[in-house]
Amino acid sequence: MFVDQAEIYVKGGDGGDGCVGFRREAYVPRGGPDGGDGGNGGNVYFVAVDNVDTLMDFSGRHHWRAEDGKKGMGKKMTGKSGKHLVIEVPRGTLIYDKDTGILLKDLTESREKVCIARGGKGGRGNVHFTTPVEQAPRHAEPGKPGQERNLRLELKLIADVGLVGKPNAGKSTLISHISEARPKIADYPFTTLHPVLGIAELSRHKRLVIADLPGLIEGAHEGAGLGDTFLRHIERTRVIVHLLDVMPFDGSDPAENYYMIRNELNKYSNILAAKPELIVANKMDLTNADEILDQLRDELGKPILAISAVTGKGLVNLLEKLWYMVQEQRDLDESRSDEKTPEFFLSEEPMGEEDEFLDLGE
Numbered sequence: 001m002f003v004d005q006a007e008i009y010v011k012g013g014d015g016g017d018g019c020v021g022f023r024r025e026a027y028v029p030r031g032g033p034d035g036g037d038g039g040n041g042g043n044v045y046f047v048a049v050d051n052v053d054t055l056m057d058f059s060g061r062h063h064w065r066a067e068d069g070k071k072g073m074g075k076k077m078t079g080k081s082g083k084h085l086v087i088e089v090p091r092g093t094l095i096y097d098k099d100t101g102i103l104l105k106d107l108t109e110s111r112e113k114v115c116i117a118r119g120g121k122g123g124r125g126n127v128h129f130t131t132p133v134e135q136a137p138r139h140a141e142p143g144k145p146g147q148e149r150n151l152r153l154e155l156k157l158i159a160d161v162g163l164v165g166k167p168n169a170g171k172s173t174l175i176s177h178i179s180e181a182r183p184k185i186a187d188y189p190f191t192t193l194h195p196v197l198g199i200a201e202l203s204r205h206k207r208l209v210i211a212d213l214p215g216l217i218e219g220a221h222e223g224a225g226l227g228d229t230f231l232r233h234i235e236r237t238r239v240i241v242h243l244l245d246v247m248p249f250d251g252s253d254p255a256e257n258y259y260m261i262r263n264e265l266n267k268y269s270n271i272l273a274a275k276p277e278l279i280v281a282n283k284m285d286l287t288n289a290d291e292i293l294d295q296l297r298d299e300l301g302k303p304i305l306a307i308s309a310v311t312g313k314g315l316v317n318l319l320e321k322l323w324y325m326v327q328e329q330r331d332l333d334e335s336r337s338d339e340k341t342p343e344f345f346l347s348e349e350p351m352g353e354e355d356e357f358l359d360l361g362e
């Protein structure tokens with residue numbers, strides 16, 4: 001199952017209550033206050049990891065809580081702080097506040113960590129409340145409640161390259177030839193129902209993460225076929241491979257297919273429309289493919305790379321070319337990153353009401 005959205009509730013641990021206590025020692029008739037502070041509640045963190053690639057863990061569990069702080073104790077002993085809760089999510093997870101719709105964090109880097117719900121502060125014990133007139137305070141502070149949030153998590157796979165094309169163009173065949181990914185391959189349309197990531201290793205230090213996507217058909221932006229919502233997975237890829245079948249089973253014209261897919265990408269978003277595209281003609285092992293390719297080059301007036309995903313012809317060249325394009329794009333993106341909108345910072349405000357005291361009695 002491929003889960004790319006989830007809704008959950010998170011809560012930081014509550015702070016432990018401060019303690020009302022008095023020294024009771026032999027030969028000390030009127031011991032002063034000695035109630036310790038409550039421990040702080042644990043925070044809820046999210047961390048991006050590489051070894052998880054779905055939000056499936058969240059489908060069966062909606063409530064995620066960090067541990068509460070323990071109560072303060074006599075002899076000025078502070079209660080134990082609650083343990084933090086660290087929730088692992090795939091790299092590329094966007095964390096939204098479900099109630100406000102605000103994007104709290106976009107976890108793109110591996111091991112990137114963010115505190116999403118703070119634990120409440122522990123209350124102060126009565127030892128803090130002596131005044132010249134009040135030598136034996138019988139009140140302490142209650143712990144503050146932990147911050148709670150309803151969240152919507154959304155996974156946008158982060159691939160360097162996204163494969164787009166009509167059903168049957170050979171996208172899955174291609175990714176299974178250049179990576180360990182093994183999506184289903186068949187001669188009927190819509191074999192691939194959800195995006196699949198594969199990692200192509202050009203050499204030890206040159207790797208490309210490639211996303212195989214379901215096929216697109218005319219009207220996908222209006223929901224035809226499998227629709228186009230999965231395109232959001234490639235909004236963040238650096239490069240698109242537009243895979244063209246030189247001899248489509250359905251007898252359609254490759255040039256027309258090219259423009260149809262372009263139209264769907266343009267309708268989906270400006271970001272996708274503007275993404276660098278490498279046009280790749282597949283199934284070049286078929287007879288007469290060369291003539292069709294020449295014609296296609298004339299018609300589109302654009303460079304087209306020729307491959308056969310089945311025989312492997314042209315694939316090394318394809319990967320080298322992609323590597324170069326991805327690096328070029330990465331440099332460009334980085335030089336633009338200064339213009340990025342500032343990150344949303346989580347509130348530092350103290351939680352709960354400051355002046356509320358709980359009379360715990362003796």
Ligand SMILES: Nc1nc2c(ncn2[C@@H]2O[C@H](COP(=O)(O)OP(=O)(O)OP(=O)(O)O)[C@@H](O)[C@H]2O)c(=O)[nH]1
Pocket residue numbers: 165166167168169170171172173174184185186187188189190191192193213214215216282283284285286307308309310311
């Ligand atoms: N002759 C030839 N056939 C190919 C080549 N690449 C893919 N095919 C065949 O084309 C058909 C469709 O291949 P897939 O890889 O499933 O196509 P897809 O683009 O992933 O299709 P969807 O998942 O339905 O969008 C299969 O029968 C493949 O064997 C190729 O290079 N040459």
Ligand SMILES: [Mg+2]
Pocket residue numbers: 171172173183184185191192212213214215
């Ligand atoms: Mg497929």
